Amino acid sequence: MTIYIPMIILTVFLADIQERIRYRGRKISILLITLLPPTLVAAFRYNNGADYPMYFQLFTRLGNGSKIAGIEGKKLEVGFEYIVRLCQLVTRNQWFIFGAISFIISFLIFKECLNDSDDYRLSVLFYFVTGVYFDAYNGLRQYIAVSICFYAMKYILNKDAKRYFLAVLIAFLFHKSALFFVPVYFLQYLKFDFKKAITIVGLTVLSGSGLFAILKFVIKYTPYAFYFTLNSVELNEIVASQSSILFFGVSTIIGYYYYSKEKEIDTKTQLLYNMQIISLSIALMTAFVPLINRVLYYGMAYELLYLPNMLKLINNRREKMLVKVFLILMYGGITAYGMINSGWYTCIPYNFYFDYR
Numbered sequence: 001m002t003i004y005i006p007m008i009i010l011t012v013f014l015a016d017i018q019e020r021i022r023y024r025g026r027k028i029s030i031l032l033i034t035l036l037p038p039t040l041v042a043a044f045r046y047n048n049g050a051d052y053p054m055y056f057q058l059f060t061r062l063g064n065g066s067k068i069a070g071i072e073g074k075k076l077e078v079g080f081e082y083i084v085r086l087c088q089l090v091t092r093n094q095w096f097i098f099g100a101i102s103f104i105i106s107f108l109i110f111k112e113c114l115n116d117s118d119d120y121r122l123s124v125l126f127y128f129v130t131g132v133y134f135d136a137y138n139g140l141r142q143y144i145a146v147s148i149c150f151y152a153m154k155y156i157l158n159k160d161a162k163r164y165f166l167a168v169l170i171a172f173l174f175h176k177s178a179l180f181f182v183p184v185y186f187l188q189y190l191k192f193d194f195k196k197a198i199t200i201v202g203l204t205v206l207s208g209s210g211l212f213a214i215l216k217f218v219i220k221y222t223p224y225a226f227y228f229t230l231n232s233v234e235l236n237e238i239v240a241s242q243s244s245i246l247f248f249g250v251s252t253i254i255g256y257y258y259y260s261k262e263k264e265i266d267t268k269t270q271l272l273y274n275m276q277i278i279s280l281s282i283a284l285m286t287a288f289v290p291l292i293n294r295v296l297y298y299g300m301a302y303e304l305l306y307l308p309n310m311l312k313l314i315n316n317r318r319e320k321m322l323v324k325v326f327l328i329l330m331y332g333g334i335t336a337y338g339m340i341n342s343g344w345y346t347c348i349p350y351n352f353y354f355d356y357r
Helices: 004-020 025-032 036-043 052-063 078-089 094-116 120-128 140-151 155-157 161-172 176-189 194-206 208-219 225-229 244-258 267-285 290-312 318-339
Strands: none
Touching: 004 025, 004 036, 004 094, 004 120, 025 036, 025 094, 036 078, 036 094, 052 078, 052 094, 052 140, 078 094, 078 140, 078 161, 094 140, 094 155, 094 290, 120 225, 120 290, 140 155, 140 161, 140 176, 140 244, 140 290, 155 176, 161 290, 176 208, 176 267, 194 208, 244 267, 244 290, 267 290
């Protein structure tokens, strides 16, 4: 953890400076500087991330002029292949490609947090303590899709359907799971009160085994059918642990407590709470449909906006501080424990690229 803790502190410090600047041009300049610590740490890692060896070999094959690129015998998504080949016009060093991809993911997420977060610094902190940053060491293709869909939040709030669906289409070029984000646009027109939320969550639990059978039938006709052939050790890497249910369960309950006190809530607040209910349902569904944990990546990204938005509703300063500290300790403590003791994200120990190459 020795490299990650200073990285997080420095990044949040730079985000604090960035938030205090009013001039737009300078904000963008500081944003680029803010992205340097997480980008460099991601770039100069070696064999950190469960999928690192697979992507390392893929980048090597493409760098050697391979015209056919794929993963697990399946054709590589066209968007991801073009990004890799574009990076290789600069250099064929794998560290540069890993860094460039990390930069893209972090840039889109930070930019949207800057646009729509009620506490930009806190969103940046949650980017790390929720594990989103570290999880992106593994699913490079999907996290590019996640970051694009997350950035598209601005189009939902602006009711710009054309640009939103265009963004989802672009995300689809990196990972097909982006299609699950198509209905999210319409969540702004729904209001999930307590009864509806309980109904959705309850139906999710009751229909879990049936959903697994349906999903397995559908996925066997897609490039992701190979997931059902993974052995138990590999499968554990994609199954949501109890921590996912804890994360979404606790934050949803706290959120409802404060949302229920509001006579009227704005579109953003309603959308984020609706997303939270859907994310909690997906977290519960992973007990029956392990593969749907991949969809949960999108929900976890939305936590970066949901949590600051929820805290905004707390009027008592002391109470707000207590809830904020509790959430940071809960997310950060569980994430750190999982990384240190259970090998989450395969990020510890950190291996410096040039010590091995």
